[in-house]
Amino acid sequence: MQESYAIPTPKILERLRFENPWWATGMPTAEMDFLPRRLYFNLFYPHVKDRSVKRALVLMGPRRVGKTVMMHHAIGALMEEHTAARKVFFIGIDNPIYIHLGLEELLKLAMNAAGQEDADGLYVFFDEIQYLKDWERHLKILVDSYPQTKFVVSGSAAAALRIKSSESGAGRFTDFMLPPLTFQEYLYLKKLLHLVKPKQLKYRDKLIDFFEAVDIKELNKQFFEYINYGGYPEVIFSETIQQNMSRYIKGDIIDKVLLRDLPSLYGIRDVQELNRFFAYLAYNTGREFSFEKICKESGIDKVLLRKYMEYLEAAFLIKVIHKIDDTAKQFKRVTGFKVYLTNTSLRSALFSPVEPIDEEAGNMVETVVFSQWLHREQLDLKYASWKSGRTEGEVDMVLIDDKKLKPVWCVEIKWSNRYIEKPGELKSLTEFCEKNKLDAAIVTTVDKEQTLEHRNISLTYVPAAVYAYSVGVRTLQQKQP
Numbered sequence: 001m002q003e004s005y006a007i008p009t010p011k012i013l014e015r016l017r018f019e020n021p022w023w024a025t026g027m028p029t030a031e032m033d034f035l036p037r038r039l040y041f042n043l044f045y046p047h048v049k050d051r052s053v054k055r056a057l058v059l060m061g062p063r064r065v066g067k068t069v070m071m072h073h074a075i076g077a078l079m080e081e082h083t084a085a086r087k088v089f090f091i092g093i094d095n096p097i098y099i100h101l102g103l104e105e106l107l108k109l110a111m112n113a114a115g116q117e118d119a120d121g122l123y124v125f126f127d128e129i130q131y132l133k134d135w136e137r138h139l140k141i142l143v144d145s146y147p148q149t150k151f152v153v154s155g156s157a158a159a160a161l162r163i164k165s166s167e168s169g170a171g172r173f174t175d176f177m178l179p180p181l182t183f184q185e186y187l188y189l190k191k192l193l194h195l196v197k198p199k200q201l202k203y204r205d206k207l208i209d210f211f212e213a214v215d216i217k218e219l220n221k222q223f224f225e226y227i228n229y230g231g232y233p234e235v236i237f238s239e240t241i242q243q244n245m246s247r248y249i250k251g252d253i254i255d256k257v258l259l260r261d262l263p264s265l266y267g268i269r270d271v272q273e274l275n276r277f278f279a280y281l282a283y284n285t286g287r288e289f290s291f292e293k294i295c296k297e298s299g300i301d302k303v304l305l306r307k308y309m310e311y312l313e314a315a316f317l318i319k320v321i322h323k324i325d326d327t328a329k330q331f332k333r334v335t336g337f338k339v340y341l342t343n344t345s346l347r348s349a350l351f352s353p354v355e356p357i358d359e360e361a362g363n364m365v366e367t368v369v370f371s372q373w374l375h376r377e378q379l380d381l382k383y384a385s386w387k388s389g390r391t392e393g394e395v396d397m398v399l400i401d402d403k404k405l406k407p408v409w410c411v412e413i414k415w416s417n418r419y420i421e422k423p424g425e426l427k428s429l430t431e432f433c434e435k436n437k438l439d440a441a442i443v444t445t446v447d448k449e450q451t452l453e454h455r456n457i458s459l460t461y462v463p464a465a466v467y468a469y470s471v472g473v474r475t476l477q478q479k480q481p
Contacts, residue, residue, distance in 0.1 A: 249349030393428030
């Protein structure tokens with residue numbers, strides 16, 4: 001007699017009731033407020049409630065940035081606004097008990113477990129959707145079949161989610177990207193917003209909304225805490241995790257992405273090679289690369305190398321920034337590029353925490369400033385690098401107007417105060433500004449703030465921590481509907 005591997009239906013119903021305790025109590029659970037709400041929640045929740053369009057909401061992002069917690073916060077908010085508890089479903093697709101079950105089967109089982117005969121008006125949250133094969137096809141069918149039901153799904157295998165949601169869910173899915181914590185969110189969650197205060201900054205003859213440090217020494221201390229531990233909500237509240245970052249971040253985040261998610265999605269055979277390659281990129285975050293140089297240093301074939309970088313970028317682990325020359329023109333072929341970690345905590349987990357006096361502190365500050373800007377996915381950020389005859393130079397960050405193809409602004413990211421006293425050492429920056437008719441630029445410092453004229457260019461110096469905070473605030477403001 002052949003043994004059956006099917007899980008009995010009563011056991012599945014029992015599990016669904018366990019995952020949705022509010023069905024029995026009618027009240028939000030204590031776990032829903034275990035961690036405070038991220039500032040991004042205020043952008044996410046209106047999409048959850050929006051029933052004006054027949055679309056599923058796809059919550060994407062790297063592992064451990066708080067997607068499941070945000071879904072539970074949304075469930076709590078719905079009930080606080082008097083949505084009936086039995087009309088809100090949460091189903092974790094990663095549980096093996098649901099294996100071989102489609103989304104519609106799970107929906108019907110959940111309706112049975114909750115005692116709901118009609119799907120109209122339901123809010124259904126599917127967590128870790130990538131564990132279901134052909135999830136996007138299943139979800140599209142649900143959206144079409146149940147127009148009065150709101151479906152919200154999340155997933156960490158971001159590569160597959162972004163690719164498949166754009167290809168198969170056209171007109172059916174709304175994507176919401178949840179990035180690692182910004183420096184603003186870090187201070188907010190730690191109740192340290194008193195370390196900064198608003199101010200008006202004069203830049204290019206205009207007053208712009210900016211911030212200044214109330215206590216720059218303490219702000220810089222928190223800035224490096226953020227660089228080392230701040231990308232993940234769980235980590236910033238746990239000294240135990242901070243003392244063993246390697247085990248938590250590497251074991252629970254990096255290894256699961258590199259050794260499980262990406263290999264299963266793309267059929268990668270040599271997972272250890274991918275692992276070593278990511279460690280190499282993480283150690284050299286902010287450094288300029290060329291494919292030839294990486295091939296030589298890593299021993300990886302160029303074709304495979306390009307695929308690895310594409311996979312790592314799609315999984316939100318790295319961001320590749322391409323270069324322009326001193327006249328802001330892109331090179332006809334890719335001769336060089338920079339690779340930044342999207343979350344500096346990854347490097348601290350693989351190697352060791354960075355101190356402000358360490359040699360690599362400058363690259364980590366540059367990486368963390370870039371990571372604040374990467375929350376604005378639509379911006380075309382570049383860096384400038386050139387070598388012509390005897391002249392060569394580099395500018396860390398340049399925003400290109402995608403219509404005029406000209407620089408809008410540029411920033412030189414420094415972890416030093418010396419360039420206030422010695423602006424002449426910013427030769428590359430001033431040369432780039434002159435060639436591209438930019439009359440102003442920002443230069444970051446450790447803790448000094450000043451504006452001065454150098455070769456008819458207005459140089460605005462601001463502490464790197466203040467600049468990173470201000471970018472995060474402005475980004476969130478611009479994302480408001």
